[in-house]
Amino acid sequence: xxxxxxxxxxxxxxxxxxxxxxxxxxxxxxxxxxxxxxxxxxxxxxxxxxxxxxxxxxxxxxxxxxxxxxxxxxxxxxxxxxxxxxxxxxxxxxxxxxxxxxxxxxxxxxxxxxxxxxxxxxxxxxxxxxxxxxxxxxxxxxxxxxxxxxxxxxxxxxxxxxxxxxxxxxxxxxxxxxxxxxxxxxxxxxxxxxxxxxxxxxxxxxxxxxxxxxxxxxxxxxxxxxxxxxxxxxxxxxxxxxxxxxxxxxxxxxxxxxxxxxxxxxxxxxxxxxx
Ligand code: NDP
Numbered sequence: 255x256x257x258x259x260x261x262x263x264x265x266x267x268x269x270x271x272x273x274x275x276x277x278x279x280x281x282x283x284x285x286x287x288x289x290x291x292x293x294x295x296x297x298x299x300x301x302x303x304x305x306x307x308x309x310x311x312x313x314x315x316x317x318x319x320x321x322x323x324x325x326x327x328x329x330x331x332x333x334x335x336x337x338x339x340x341x342x343x344x345x346x347x348x349x350x351x352x353x354x355x356x357x358x359x360x361x362x363x364x365x366x367x368x369x370x371x372x373x374x375x376x377x378x379x380x381x382x383x384x385x386x387x388x389x390x391x392x393x394x395x396x397x398x399x400x401x402x403x404x405x406x407x408x409x410x411x412x413x414x415x416x417x418x419x420x421x422x423x424x425x426x427x428x429x430x431x432x433x434x435x436x437x438x439x440x441x442x443x444x445x446x447x448x449x450x451x452x453x454x455x456x457x458x459x460x461x462x463x464x465x466x467x468x469x470x471x472x473x474x475x476x477x478x479x480x481x482x483x484x485x486x487x488x489x490x491x492x493x494x495x496x497x498x499x500x501x502x503x504x505x506x507x508x509x510x511x512x513x514x515x516x517x518x519x520x521x522x523x524x525x526x527x528x529x
Contacts, residue, residue: 261500263482265414266437269391271362272329273477274500275301276493277443277486283310290488291317295328297494303417303443303484304355305333305366306347311354319356330355331362333395334380339365339372344379348388363389364417368401370529374408381411393417395443396525399432406436417441418525420481421472423451425516430479441482446472446496448521456515460508466499473499475512 262270276294281287287310291302295317304314311332318328332355338347348363363383365376380392393415394405406412416433420426420442433440451457452468461468469485473496476483485496504512 263439263480265391265439266412267391267414269361269414271391271415271439271482272299272301273482274473274497275299275303275329275331275482275484277303277484278310278314279305279308279443279486281308281310281486281488283313285313286488287313288317288320290493292320293490294493295321295323297490297497299493299497300327301329301331301484303331305335305364306338306351307333307335307366311351315354315356325357329361330357331364332360333364333366334376336367336369339369339376341375341379344376345383348379348383352388359387360389362391362393362415364393364395364415365397367396367523368394368398368525368528373401373405377405377409381409384411391415393438393441396523396528398526398528399429401525401528402432402436402438412436413438415439415441415482417443417484419444419520419522420476421445421447421451422457422475422512422515423447423454423517423519425513427513427516430481434480439482440479441484442476443484444521445476445483446485447519450521451515451519454515456511460504460511463508464502464504466502467495469496470499470502471504471508471512474502474504475509478504478509 391414393413395417
C-alpha cells in the first residue's frame with residue numbers, strides 16, 4: 255500500500271494532494287464513519303473527504319485522533335454547506351468544522367454548491383481563510399464552466415480544485431479541459447457511479463481483461479485522466495480493493511472504450527441548472 259501514500263498531485267499553489275482518498279458521504283455518524291476512516295488510515299489512505307452536511311466530521315476527527323499519524327501526513331477536506339454561505343457565516347462554519355474535526359487547519363476547504371446569491375462572498379471568506387492559514391488550499395464543488403468563469407473574473411485566488419461528479423458514464427470532457435487550462439485540478443465524486451453501472455457488459459469486459467473489479471477500473475480511469483478520486487466505502491475489503499486500483503494501468507484501447515461510455519448520467523444533483 256506504499257503507492258497509496260506516495261502518489262500525489264501538486265496543486266496550483268504548490269501543495270500536494272494524495273490522488274486517492276476516502277469519501278464518507280452516507281457513512282453513518284458515529285461508529286460507522288469512525289471505523290471506516292480508521293481502517294482506511296490503517297491500510298494507507300491519507301486523504302479523507304467529508305463535509306459539514308454529512309454530519310460525521312466529529313467521527314472523522316475521532317479516527318484521526320486515535321491514529322498514530324502526524325498531522326502533516328494527513329490530507330483532510332471538508333466543505334461549507336449552503337446554509338452557511340456568506341462571508342461571516344463561512345468564517346464561522348470553518349471554525350466549527352475545525353472544532354468538530356479536532357484540527358487546527360484544513361488541507362482543503364470547498365464551497366459545496368454554487369449557491370447563486372452568496373457564492374462570491376463565500377469565496378472571499380475562503381480566500382481570507384487561506385491567507386490566515388486555516389486552510390492550506392481552497393476550492394469549489396459542483397461548479398460548471400460558467401460558474402468558474404464568473405469566479406475567475408473577480409477572484410484573487412484561482413481555486414485549487416473543482417470537485418464534481420465524474421465517471422465514464424458522466425465523462426465531463428469540456429469541464430476537464432477547461433479546468434486543466436486554468437490550472438484547477440478536477441476531483442471525481444461518485445466515481446463508482448454509486449454502484450449503479452457495475453453490471454455494464456463493456457465495463458465488465460475490461461475488468462475481466464485486467465483481472466480486476468469494475469470498481470477498480472472506474473477508479474483507474476479517473477487516475478489515468480489525472481483526476482483525483484474519492485471512492486466511498488465503509489467495508490474493509492472494499493476500502494482495500496479500491497486502493498489497489500492505483501496499481502492498475504489501462505491501455506489506450508481501454509481508455510477509448512471507457513471514454514465512449516458517456517451517457518451524461520448523474521447519480522447526484524445537477525448543477526447545470528444553477529444560474
Ligand atoms: P461512490 O461512487 O464512491 O459509491 C459508493 C457506493 O459504492 C457505496 O454504496 C459503497 O458501498 C459502494 N462501494 C464502494 N466500493 C465498492 C466496491 N469495491 N465494490 C462494490 N461496491 C462498492 O459514491 P459517493 O456518492 O459516496 O461518492 C464518493 C464521495 O464523493 C462521497 O463519499 C463524498 O465524500 C463525495 N461526494 C461529494 C459530493 C459533492 O457534492 N461535493 C456529492 C457526492 C459525493 P459500501 O460503503 O457499503 O461499501
